[in-house]
Amino acid sequence: MLGYATRRLLALIPTLLAASLLVFLFVHLIPGDPAAVLLGDTATPEEVEALTREMGLNAPLYLQYLYWLGNVLQGDLGTSIFFGAPVLSVIADGAETSILLAVMTMVWIVILGVPIGVVSATRHGTWVDQVASGGAMLFASVPTFWLGLYLILIFSVSLGWLPSSGYPSISDDGGLANLRYLLLPSFTLAAPNAALIIRLVRASMLDVQREDHVRTARAKGLAPWKVATKHVFRNALIAVAAAFGFTFAALVSEAVVTETVFSLPGIGRLVVQSILRRDYPVIQGVILIIVVLYMVINLLVDLAYAWLDPRVSLK
């Protein structure tokens, strides 16, 4: 398994190179001038030009790329134009929020998505199923920011139960209690994805239920709940595991919006703000890290897949 993982990681290199080139090109084709943004509205063109030169942004693009890539390979993602700090530390600042948000979102997805999906499938065709799967689809149809705005309005402004926005680090005063700042955002982020998992668990279970081996299990005289958990859910999990990689990508996308709505100091908002500020090194760094993360998660999903399904062997 370890050897397989190593080989897969090595196989990622060309993909990553292609992705890095793409990231770099995309980012540098964006019109706009970081020097101008940095100097503010009253700066003169001469000043802007001087700063541009100082920041090395006037070199030919391929040289800038090679230079950047060389540094990336040495673990240096460059220096944020806007913050003047190393990109890695800027990203690290946002990482706590984003990682905790992701974890809490996953918790929501699992505690909402899986049980509702299972119940929906085992009570297929009943009103419980119809409400659950219809409701899931409804939630998947709601724009994230709209849901977020209304949740703030209800739970923060009207009821005053939960904080509306921001997130002080858990190392700050308040400690773990600061996680309550992430309750609404993580729910917002989880809703459409939990909906996806509900429907996926349900569909996979219904598919598995039709398989011959489930008939065998029932012919053994197993109680329905045993058939549902041991034979149907266990096998359905294989398809669900595959969806988690997909969910991660969706999560990152929606985190961009959610972090903006809730003003969370996370990586998603960082990337949006950096695009607006033309902070090239940060945009490149964040996207590159997300791409790497995505690939690693897909690898983990594949490993989970092999672990769940003995027919898949990793050689």
Next chain:
Amino acid sequence: MTTDAERPLLRVRDLKTHFTLKSGSLFGGSKKLLKAVDGVSFDLAAGEVLGIVGESGCGKSTVGRTLTRLEDATGGTAEFDGREMLSLSKAAFRPLRREIQMIFQDPFASLNPRLTIEQTLAEPVRIHGLETTREGIRARIARTLTQVGLDPKVMSRHPHEFSGGQRQRIGIARVMIVEPKLVIADEAVSALDVSIQAQVLNLIKDLQKESGISMLFISHDLGVVRHICDRVAVMYLGRIVETAPKATLFSAPSHPYTRLLLASIPRIRPGRIPAEDRGEPASAAAPPPGCPFHPRCPIATDICRSERPQPVDLGNGQFSACHHAGKQQGEAA
């Protein structure tokens, strides 16, 4: 191996079709070689029906698919009408497709569900330029449909509107409409119910007799093969182990595998001597050394375990790839 001096329509020599299997199925990793067909030789005379029988995985279907160029041969030659055809480029082979046709096993899967019968049948006619006008094509389709026992009016329908037997008739029509010289029938009736199977078998037999087409009839069902073929080749793990005229094969099988096969078929009329439990065939991906049948063979000796037997001519058109062929003649059931 020809039965007369005449040149055979199809002469296959040392045909090999190997597949590389990616082990571990989902992701790359080590590659394995599957020798689906591994040195098959036979002749097929004009107007002759040669049966190829064997159990699943013996490579009989691959022989058919290789000869229609649906799979690429790894080695060997196949002369069709005196012309080597395996080395032809796909483009150069295309005109030959008219002459070499195939009937597929599954009548549900072999018709494009989105096309009407007319569209399906018109395609080969148009491609090979047999008719040029729309009327000409329709007339030809109508003629062929009648030939296979279907009402020409059905040509505007889609496959799902037909029963299995009718669909197989359409499959046969698609083959017959181009008037081929060689038809390869791959398990042409095994998906059909018994009563329908008999109808289709009769049809195939009639059409073959009328038009004098040569046919390679691939099947796992010895009863069917006996009914329709002139000669039978028995395959085991990628090789032909025995070839003989029908009567000889069923009355005096020479190869222990052929004997096992015959003894295993459950009979309606009592009287069969049940076969011994001789285990299951090895995987074609890891065939045993020497004679591939030796682990299951009741008469295997040391030579069988080390040396691959070559076909031995037993006279009367019977060939057997067995080290002990001829010696056991007397014991044949």
Next chain:
Amino acid sequence: MTLNRPLKTILAAAFAASMASTAYAGGTLRYATVGEPPSLDQHVVTSDLATTIAHHMFEGLYTFDAANAPQPLLAESDRLENDGKTIVITLRKDVTFHDGTDMTSADVVASLKRWGEHGSRGSLLFSNVESVEATGDHEVTIRLSKPFGPWKNLMAFINGGPAIYPASVVADAGKAPISPENYIGTGPYKFGEWQANRHVELVRFDDYDSPSGAADGYAGERKANFDALRFIPVPDVGTRVSGLQAGDYDYAESIPGDLFADLDANPQVTTIVNGGPLFGLVFMNSKDGPLKENFALRRAIQTAIDKVPALQVAIGPDKLWRANGSFLPKGNVWYTEAGAENFSRGDADTARSLAKEAGYNGEPIKFMVSTNYPFHYDTAIVYTKQLAQAGFNIDLQVYDWATLIKKRAEPDQWDLFFTHHGFVPDPILISVMNDNYPGWWTTPEKAALKAKFTESADPAERQKLWGEIQALIYEQVPTMKTGDVYTYNIASTKLTGLGEATLIWPHFWNVDK
């Protein structure tokens, strides 16, 4: 599905905390900002947000009182010699930097020099400066080539202004902004930490020695009551408002006008209107395109526009805007109505005939606007409609701000663009006065008036000259003012000492919770 232990703990804690809902801040003021400042280095950065944070930390020699008159801050006194060509400034002796060192004239000279050389507004003064010298431990002498009237205003304007840093910090600093670890000033708060995207935090400077005198504007006594000031970026305005209402912030800036009535009536929210209005500007391209040197066509455009509906749409309540043609607001010493009769004619017919006379044949006029500032965009939409009614073919190009400021530097990319301008204490600081500012207004008439304006040290004469310049602006139309906008901020009613209005940037010394 079993949760692992730490996760369980976290969830339990989160749940318990959510029930308790205790304020975590204690003696911290939480200020919701529109975004993140690029840098807090006041010499080079002109962002208002940067100043809002930085002026608690950095101080200049002068500052403004409530009447926008310059008052000494780090300076104790000054005198002019040599017909106003020599300025001698005496410094306060009790001032300590945040690093514990005392402020001396060496620090001031180094800071002024860097500001003069690299600072965004320093060159205005320093183009006339011959030398800056320390003439004593606490005395600095500035020699000018000719008298320069606005010197004290420029020095008091801390935004892009001469904040005083220790000489050690300034020594190696070039044009690039000083990095946060070198944020050492003399203010009542010192730099705490800057977590990218999360917050900038200032903490109380316990050794602060406040200037004397009653608090008056930014002048007078400064008392730091909070342990810390925390500036939290909350770019979404809705979130800023809900966050303040939900008690997550004590103060939130830049609130849309349409919410003013509701928030003003809300007993839990204090609204604080900024005293110094900002104003929108539509610049015209003097270097390229159909508007180049075609003053008649520019006047035609100016004539077509009625500024009032745009202000209504973009700002909202009457209390928050003035259709004021003077570049500086009423009550300010620089207020003048010269040329302002052409401020908002809204006369489509006249505009049409004027345009025709100017030789306009319906060629497209590219109008760049950004959506990053809703009031820019809203105003531009109204103007575009009005201009279309007067027969102008306006090609409205909507960009994000970064793209717009990149494009406006390229003369062939645009004809009009929309920006806004903050309140400035001296008209010389208005961007249109800068020859290099996009639009590139450099007519001989302007040059002549500008020279006279900067050389004069007589306030009355300078005011009169400014009137002439403003009249020239309405004639040559290098830019169109769109009206005064009084932005407002909101605060929790728990805050005391905020005063009725904000002078320019909110300040939190003398404020308590």
Next chain:
Amino acid sequence: MTQSNPPLLDVRGLSLSVATGDGLMPVVRDMSFSLNASETLGIVGESGCGKSLTSLAIMGLLEGTPVRVTAGEILFQGRDLLTLPPRERRRIMGNEMSMIFQEPMTSLNPVYRIGDQIVETIREHQPMSKSAARTRAVELLRMVRIPDPEGRIDSYPHQLSGGMRQRVMIAMALAGSPRLLIADEPTTALDVTVQAQILKLIADLQSETGMGIILISHDLGVIAETCDRIAVMYRGRVVESAETRDLFATMRHPYTRGLLDSIPEPDEDVDRLPTIPGRVPGLDERVDGCAFNPRCARASAVCREEDPGETAFGGGHAARCHHPLEPDA
């Protein structure tokens, strides 16, 4: 086989219908048969005749399918399975009554080791420690003649050949020492040499345990060689039933005759196969009278109007035909 003992299984008037968008459509009608211990009953017929549904109905596996029992009773050792509470019924399933299926490829759960699947069955019905159940599983694997059972018990299904998987299925079916084994096309997916082994295995196990077997197949050869009695089904009805020897000696129903004649046998040459004309009508097609009449050469007016009742010919031989064949037809 003595008449006085109550039969192991007694199916009486069983009717099944499938729920479609247009209502209930009968798929099995008024099916009755009985089976004694040590006896093998073969049910033969072409696809769609209802033979598999009958077996699922007996086993109680119709739940989750659109098929419903509309009439009849299924008496297993005297108790009507259809009226048993689900718990009671599950106590019988996999224990006193087991089933093996056509597709050994898919009938085992691919994610569990075969040993675990057998152990699960054992422990479901017998209180037994895991290790004891495992020992029993090895025993069962040995019983079905899987070579090296200790080694194979930890294999996953995909690591076994089709024949081996079917043996595992049989081992699982034997876990509770069943009185009745239902084998639904147990060898159809297997090669002929393997089929012979499996059929022999089943026969051997029957003589060891004395269980009754219902063997369902489309293959007359398989049925003929294995069964004591045969029921021939056509379109949801048993059209003829008899002792095996009796049936092949004298076929009474034209369908049985036609079916037998259609089969090309490896032991004889016929120039042309006799065939049954036409095809089995679809479920949605309505046929009045005898369901076989459109394909029957002997059909008369009465056949087209009236569904024939059962005619008994003695010796347990019965057929549903208005014009049964004479013994020497």
Next chain:
Amino acid sequence: MTPNATIQWFATGRRIFRGRWLATLGLAWLVLVVLAAVFAPLIVPFDPLEIDPVARLTEPGAAHFFGTDHFGRDTFSRSIYGARMAIVIGLGSVLVALLVGGLTGMISAYFTRLGAFLMRVVDVLMAFPALLLALVLMTLLERSVMNTVLVIGIVYATTTARILFGMTLKLKNEVFIDAAVCSGAGHASILFRHILPNLISPLLVQASFIFAFAQLQAAALDFLGLGLPPEVPSWGNMLSESRIYVTRAPWLLLFPGALIILSVFSMNLVGDALRDSIDPRFKNDIKGV
């Protein structure tokens, strides 16, 4: 359309929607949206772009059913025109995604060597989270309807390519393709005559899901200020512009939000119904929601 074809259409529709009252309601809603889009100029009481500074932020009432926004523009009229935008975005994205992605997927599955390369490119693109990719592309291009459609289409082209790749691979191994090869059919004929028609129904399902998700993506882009030009009356823009009025004028957020949710929900319901009616082989290829 011939009467026969019409009858067949109705029959197919009946088969798909029978017993699915929720999906039927969804379909009805979508029909309503299409009608509103087509006849927008006839329905709306006001010019959707007309600014009226006096009637700013009017509450919903007899004159303005859905109230007015901060420009004093009639929200109802803008909503109706928003239906047009929704359809343009949906259809446009579907078209781009299916054309670019569909062709890539089909060709990659058919010509394996070229496919190995093309699918690698798709893999690289898929490693970028959809919205992030869209964001960067939108900043790169100018804000316009065309570009928004293009960008969303491209984002979904990657998933479409993956799905079509898988489905084409399955079809390629079908016996009827072998049969066509034996009939002498060439590559183009196999791809477009034999494979493509079998993909039409799954493509339709995929299209319906893309149509639905494109609405959400477009709204998210609008929200981040990088979508359609702000003057375009789209539901996303309406939400984006009015989100600061959530307390002052909640109707501004309510109506466009409800319209988006209803339409996306309806499209998803219809897609779901369609999916259940297609070839079960392809069912699991299309995830949808």
